[in-house]
Amino acid sequence: MLNLMEITKENKETLIKELKGRVAETEQEIISNVNGILSKVKSEGDKALFDFTEAFDKIVLKNLEVSKDEIEECFNKVEDDFIEALEEAKANIEAYHNKQKSNGFLMTKDKGVYLGQRVLPLERVGVYVPGGTAAYPSSVLMNVIPAKVAGVDEIIMVTPPDKDGGINPYIGVAAKIAGIDKIYKVGGAQGVAALAYGTETIQKVDKIVGPGNIFVATAKKLVFGEVDIDMIAGPSEILVIADEKSDPSFVAADLMSQAEHDRLASSILITTSKDLYEKVEVELEKQINTLEREEIIRASLKDFGTAIICANIEECIDISNAIAPEHLEIMVDDPMQYLGMVRNAGSVFLGRYCPEPIGDYFGGTNHVLPTSGTARFFSPLSVDSFIKKSSFIYYSKEAIEENGEKIITLANKEGLTAHANSVKVRLNHGRV
Amino acid sequence: MLNLMEITKENKETLIKELKGRVAETEQEIISNVNGILSKVKSEGDKALFDFTEAFDKIVLKNLEVSKDEIEECFNKVEDDFIEALEEAKANIEAYHNKQKSNGFLMTKDKGVYLGQRVLPLERVGVYVPGGTAAYPSSVLMNVIPAKVAGVDEIIMVTPPDKDGGINPYIGVAAKIAGIDKIYKVGGAQGVAALAYGTETIQKVDKIVGPGNIFVATAKKLVFGEVDIDMIAGPSEILVIADEKSDPSFVAADLMSQAEHDRLASSILITTSKDLYEKVEVELEKQINTLEREEIIRASLKDFGTAIICANIEECIDISNAIAPEHLEIMVDDPMQYLGMVRNAGSVFLGRYCPEPIGDYFGGTNHVLPTSGTARFFSPLSVDSFIKKSSFIYYSKEAIEENGEKIITLANKEGLTAHANSVKVRLNHGRV
Structure with a gap:
């Protein structure tokens, strides 16, 4: 099912270029629709939220805010093993993100001079959480926990109501476990607009994070600057580096775990063993029939599934570095020596x-990761995503008397x- | 010269809203012109750079790269006191930014599990430096030193050629002192395009930083995602908090130091003393005639100069927090107690x-700062602007056997x- 490529000196660069050359552009029509929604929410506030919810979600809401009773009700609707697994995942994610906390610093100098940097949490953060069938409670944890650890004062969630005006119970449970302060039933571009501009009910935030469909993503792009946003996520990617000893059933399963996300997802195998590649092909066919999203997986592997044969692991990593994958698996013995x-x-x-x-889901690292080759310069979502820094400096009379002429020289040269x-x-x- | 406002309970919110409500939008015409330049550079490479330089800078270049001799020549053209002041500024900036360096971490757990985060410098960074009359050598230091401290492998500068095909000698000297690896004579949107896409001569970078005119800023916005960029800077702002003991000549001078940047710059005085405000008005008139940019300062103060009278320093800071200024001066005794x-x-x-x-210019903190109220969520340019993080995790066979079912539960709930x-x-x- 994978498109096979063998690396040579001649084709290496072209190949890497092709693998990197996927960039999505937002259609002008979507931008103008979303702009319309944003400005209506900005001018009309809550009224626009009720109107858009009626128009898009086909439900007339009485209240935007999810009540405490509604949240408690969610716990009755979900299974205990789900709650237990989620609680344990939360503990792991929290422990990992606690290590990311950073401190400011202070330097002192002669003549009473001191300067430094403070690290301050954002005051209010909004988390967008998709509703409906594609509800991802894990994504609630991944977006909220780093903000909690950073010390954000208030975390607000917006999520579209279901057809009965309720919220997805798995999302409700995850929100409560993660420690969300308030939940509002509003989705789509109007949910993003409410967070960016504020309404009578929903307070304006400093940053909006969380995944969403094209309307949500476009709205986030358009309000950027008014508030901060997280990355605009592209299609998911996995790159598996494997050797002749790798289990082909593991490799096949892992490639398909990304392919099921999206027809545009990329699953790339880079291996030192052509024999392994052939066995992986057999395994793909064997396993794919058991999976619910078989159709998406087939489409994704056909268009973006790739196998590349290299001379050694070093060369595999060389190519991986050029691709800058979102997820990289190094499926070899003593993998730390390659990190x-x-x-x-x-x-x-x-x-x-x-x-x-x-x-x-579980290990503790964050699953909000840079896609489409942006790992060259972007980082996973982290505690740092929810802080800002501020510098400070003090000069005494004696210090400016000592250094003033130099500052005057530099300023004058710049006119x-x-x-x-x-x-x-x-x-x-x-x-x- | 300042617009006077006295804070009451009634007007506080409206006032703050007005002060925050300045957002610039880029005209469609500029976007489409810049898009044309970007795509020509992308498809034609160096040839497009030579063509645009001939068209816009009115000079036919032989080479894009600035030679070592040309850089040495710059040192003969500038004054010794400038070089000495710049060297000392460099040392101060370096010392401060060295404190910003961060480390990754490693956590170990039961059953051989380990996970952590690595901090990696970007590989190649491009710095845009404006040329011509508005040459700011200080800005070269502020953009390059954090990248050097972060450990970036290669730092490339682009700057427009002057009318003789040379570069501004102050910029050349600052580039050499800051430790730039290569300088190319290409400015405007074409300079940004060269850094974002690469050409035969100029290598593609991971991030582009540095100030520029509207064409440069628009080009940076448009290539964002292909590469990372720093903030898009808005007009400069200063907010001075002063009490009845503050020297009105100092306050007036500081307000004008920002006002001279730009007709759109904001200079805001927040004080507990109406008497001080009146004396500042007198000082503004007294000092303004001695300044080269008198006309810009008058225009800026007329439109965006503001004085606000508050009951106490705490209230001054309260309003300052809502405005989220780029530069904040706290001109009181024992200022640390208010930080x-x-x-x-x-x-x-x-x-x-x-x-x-x-x-x-000199103290050590960075002068590339968040403008237009974005200090609510953005940070000064720093070493962190030139690194990326990458997480890693190892699970043993025993660890997945212990935790596998929980992960399966969570994945299945998400379909x-x-x-x-x-x-x-x-x-x-x-x-x-």
Whole structure:
């Protein structure tokens, strides 16, 4: 099912270029629709939210906010083993993200000078959570826990109501476990608009995170600057590096675990063994019939499934670095010895018993990762995504008297005489 | 010259809203022009750079790269006191940014599990530096030093050629002192395009930083995603908090030091003393005639100069937090006692002898700061702007056997059976 490529000196660069060349563009029509929704919510507030919810979700809501009773009710609707697994996942995610916390610093210098950097949590964060059939409670944990650990004062969730005006119970449970402060039943671009501009009921936030469909993603892009946003996620990607000893059934299963996300998802096998590749092909056919999303997986593998044969593991990693995958599995013995060679990857899964879903659900690392080759410069969602830094500096009279002339020289060379003047008045006791 | 406002309970919110409500939008015409330049550089490479340079900068270049001799030549054209001041500024900026370096971490758990986070420098960064009359050598230091400290492999600068095909000598000197690896004579949107896509001569980068005119800023916005970019800077802002003991000549000078940047710059005085405000007005008139950019300062103060009278310093800071200024001066005794109340500000200047130009040029903090109220969620340019993080996790056979069922439960609830399957094959020794 995979498209086979064998790496040679001649084709290496072209191949890498092709693998990197997927960029999605948003249609003008969607942008203009979403812009209409944003400006209506900005001008009409809550009224627009009720109207759009009636139009798009086909439900007339009485209240936007989900009550405490409604949340408690969710716990009665879901299975105990789900709650237990989610609680344990939360503990793992929290422990990992606690390690990401950073401190500011203070430097002192001669003549009473001091300067430094403070690390401050954002005040209010909004989390968008899709509803309906594609409800992902794991994504609630992954977006909320880093914000909690960062110390964000208030975390607000918006999610579309279901056809009865309720919320998905798995989402409700995850929200409560993660520690969300308030939940509102509003989805789509109107949900993003409410978070970005605020309404009578929903308070304006500083940052919006969380996945969503094309309307949600477009709305987030358009409000960026008014508020901060997380990354705009592209199609999911997995890159599996395997050797001749890798179990082909593991490799096949892992490739398909990404392929099931989306017809545009990429599943790439890079291996030192053509024999393994052939066995993986057999395994793919064997396993695919047992999977619910067979059709999506077939379509995804046909268009974006790739197998690349390399001379050695070093070369495999070389190509992986050029692709900068969202998920990278290194399915070999002693995988740690190769980690230092990995330059670009969102999250790396080491060893033969570490399939990527461990990171999606349970291990502790974040599953919100840079896609489409952006791991070259973007990072996983983290505690740092929910803080801001602020610098400070103190100069004494003696310190500006010592250094003032140098500052005046630099300002004057840039033609900024009012900058120079602000130092001069202090050197000259208020005289210009 | 300032617009006076007195804070009451009634007007506080409206006032803050007005002060925050400045957002610039890029005209469609500029976007389409810039898009044309980007795609020409993408398809034609160096040839397009030579063509655009001839068209826009009116110069036919032989080479794009600035030679070592040309850089050495710059040192002969600039004054020794400039070089000395710049060298000392570099040392201060380097010392401060060295404190920003962060480490990854490793956690170990039962059954051989380990996970962690790596901090990796970006591989190649491009710095845009404006040329011509508005050449800012300080900006070269502020953009390059954090990248050097982060450990970026290669830092490339692009800057437009002057009318003789050379570069501004102050920029050349600053580039050499900052430790730029290569300089190319290409400016405008075409310079940004070259960095984003690469050409025969210029290598594609991972991130583009540095200030520029509307064409440069628009080009940066449009290539975002293909590469990372720094913030899109809005007009500069200063907010001065002062009490009855503040020297009105210092306050007036500091307000004008921002006003001279731009007609759209905001200079805001928040004070507990109406008497001080009146004296500042007198000082503004007294000092303004001595400044080269008098006309810009008058225009800026007329439209965006504001004085707000508050009951006490706490209320001053309250309003400042809502405005989230780029630069905040707290011009009082014992200023450190108020720092903890400051929630939103790019950089804070403490005390009566710490005018903002100390941070622009010399003190060590970065002068690339969040503008237009974005200090609510954005941070100063820092070492963190030039790194990315990558997570990793290892699970042993025993660890997945212990936790596998929980992961399967969570995946199945989300309808992702191929995710569950990747765990199952490992629990079942390859059988589905």
